[in-house]
Amino acid sequence: MLICEALVIEQDDFRLTADVTFDKGKITALIGPSGAGKSTLLAALAGFLAPASGRVLWRDMDLTPVPPGARPISAIFQDNNLFPHLTIAQNVGLGLRPTWHLTADERGCVERALSSVGLAGLGARKPAALSGGQQSRAALARVLLADRPVVLLDEPFAALGPGLKDEMLDLVQSTLGVAGRTVLMVTHDPDDARRIADQASLVAAGTVSAPVETRVFFEAPSPALSAYLG
């Protein structure tokens, strides 16, 4: 379980509290108004933002003092965080080690990760030579290879057209979901949550609400969710 224990995150006059548990091996959608703090929560979980108080726990381990690179967490953000001067294979290889000089075995692992997201044979290209959807796939391949149990997705597919976005969501489910990763996915689109999330959590009015099974979340919305969905 990934636990936010009495977590308080502050940025200037913005304040977000989270006292919630995200179940291990589930995909949780984080939904809420713009500026509510969804990205802020992910930044704190990833270790890029120190909380004002409270703790982040993973399997009883206190992650709060652990630096980002040493956390059992990987992330994909909207820009896919690919390095433009590296090839796709090198970018994906960074999921294994922070170097682009990989052993033959490691290069084999990269090729398999690329194949699993439908990018077989494209490893030698630079990110600019891939479409937006293919870049998203490369980012997903790196996360698969990094093999960390918790994956944070901060609207990585928002810039894709609806068909491509659905394809990527399904790929997330068939790779990360099936592999039992604990996934937190920020989205503005209820259909994204309905499509692949086991549960959903509302981020609004300075608070992260406890996750609820996705069907129940939308069928019996809280007043705050109703206000957001309009």
Ligand SMILES: Nc1ncnc2c1ncn2[C@@H]1O[C@H](COP(=O)(O)OP(=O)(O)OP(=O)(O)O)[C@@H](O)[C@H]1O
């Ligand atoms: N570097 C920063 N310094 C100060 N305040 C910030 C900083 N980054 C974000 N904020 C504020 O923190 C609040 C939460 O922002 P955040 O980006 O987490 O919201 P969000 O729910 O992810 O929004 P969106 O859906 O629009 O991406 C906002 O009020 C924002 O203005």
